[in-house]
Amino acid sequence: MTFINQVVLILNRDLRIEFRSKSLLLSMVIFALLFQVFLQIVFDAKTQAIQMIAPGILWLPVLLSAMLGFNKYGSAERENGALTGLLVSPIDKGALFLGKLIGNYVLVFIVIVTSVPIFFLFLKQPFPASIGLLLTTLLLGSWGFVAIGVFLTTLAHSSSITELLVPIMIFPLAVPLFLAIIQLTEMALFPSLGMGENLWILLLIGYNLIFTVAPTFLFDLLLEV
Amino acid sequence: MMELQNINLFMNDKNVLHSINLQWRKGESIALIGANGAGKSSLLKVLGTLVKPNSGKLKYPSDLSVKEWKKLLGIVFPETFLYHSLTAYENLRFYQKLYGKINKDRIDEVLKQVKLFHVKQEIVDTYSKGMKQRLSIARALLHNPTYLLLDEPFDGLDSESKEILKNMLLQMRQKGTGYILVSHDSEQAWELCDRAVLMHEGRIIAEGKCTNQGYFPFIKRYREIVKEKSS
Amino acid sequence: MMQKYLNPTKLFLTFATGILMVIQLYMSLFYAPTEKYMGHIQRIMYFHVPSAFVAFAAFTIVFIAGIMYLYTKNKKWDALAVSSAEIGVLFTTVVLVTGSLWARPVWNAWWVWDDPRLVTALILWFIYIAYLLIRTSVAGDERRRKFAAVFGIVGFIDVPLVYFSVKWWRTIHPKVIDEQGVHMPAEMAQTLFFSIFAFLVLFITLLLYRYVLESQKENVNELRNKYL
């Protein structure tokens, strides 16, 4: 079976399981919305002050809700030895990684689709200055975060490392990503001179490439015993 | 022929397997017998490439790569490898694709063999323990493996299912599928295999053909070990 | 073979480190002139900068040893990595504390987000704390060792990304300090270079002791499991 077929197989399996119970997806979406409301209340957002914190309010619910997903997504694989069933099969572990990455991304994408419009609704924000840049940032930024999250979570699970450590590992490694998405979101939301925009997008793409391509090719070696 | 040469395995710094030498010819069925904790499951894990031995060599049949060896291998472990929120059919479809092409007739065929065809669209979570075990056996046989690792496959089966599985194994034996059978029912294992291997504290301490004359001396040895351990 | 040279090497390094550190103290406290604007507080630099060098050297070793461990599966590399990481975290802590002490009178704040090196050091500290946390549960499990090695490698690759992103992040906003602010007389430069050298020797000594300890721990473990 080709690599692509294997990716699709894993993706199919996970999404079928997730959409059958929907409990993870629902909790992720509800959590993002709830957190959105929570942030609005906490910061008692005034239109003048919002420029400072708007990118954070937009992203925090998405990122934390994604975080919620990493441990739970594909948890069926860790029950009844299903992971062992994969490890003894001839599947390429890179395909396993990529399938999980795409599946996780689908869930996070749904979170974004619900949570970002709500952000604009609550904020009475003017229409974003550059909707193209905003979309690019949302798509690339969440991909990068999901990539590093799935990379570390999958590796941790198959090394029997406690999931408590996963957030402690992800956040420091994701600092460049955070800086890039916050900067780009700020530029996208408010009229700006577009300074350094390309630099940040480049950083984002580079980061995504590193944490997508390297695990895809190395997972087979890393999980091999 | 699959060959283990001088395998040593440590788990959490505990020496679980001691210089194991084992030859497993194609189509040969081996009964792996030993008390609890003898290292039987660990030996199967080495053969299934789930753990890497700390020293020693695995020689795969006709110099296959690890990936190709995995394709030939079918595995029944105490864990079922099943996804409980999927149906029996979906489970088998997933595992069939994992090993190659989809073939619906083959899925139906194995489901009929393990007498689960009538409940194939039901979620595995609703199955009883024995049904899950039977489905796990179906999953292992789905891709027509040439080598089978069976770790207590009779566990949880009622006498009728045991009989079914027994017949399946005898059939496969005739068709040239080899298996290593771990079972605490030594008499049954004896019946189903060509050769028996006795393990004790991570070592192979006796081997013999499964002949009628050979049974009692072999089992006597086994009983002694179990007694010695519990005293 | 190696065992024969171990104790003399340890002894020699300990002495050398002792002497070098005494000279380093003398140079940084008395030999180097007092800086015109900052006063004595500037002398912290002779501890701050060398510590940063040591931390960086230590994490480079974690990176290399991680690759070597994945490649050879030899536990020696793993022991080297964990030893080096511990020392690295220790010296990063020194970097952060001395940096703060220096910044308080000079920049009028304990912490500034405008210095990419300082922020990178902080992130680095978190990354390798995470590394050590992974390590606390390693105990003889090869998969976890492997995981730690991978994390050590990824963490190191992440460092330049952190550095440049923080740098760009701050340069888009107005900058508080001037990079080229300090002009250094010869004595200062000599002291600084000597300090770096002395600290690196100190690092090698600590690493040797820590590594030997780690190997002995392994050996004890193995013996215990063999005979008990």
Ligand SMILES: Nc1ncnc2c1ncn2[C@@H]1O[C@H](COP(=O)(O)OP(=O)(O)OP(=O)(O)O)[C@@H](O)[C@H]1O
């Ligand atoms: N992950 C592990 N860590 C440490 N020791 C282990 C581990 N797995 C197995 N062992 C030890 O290895 C030995 C052999 O275990 P194994 O599961 O192979 O026995 P077994 O022959 O299959 O026994 P049983 O009949 O109970 O299934 C036991 O002493 C067990 O304690």
Ligand SMILES: [Mg+2]
């Ligand atoms: Mg067992």
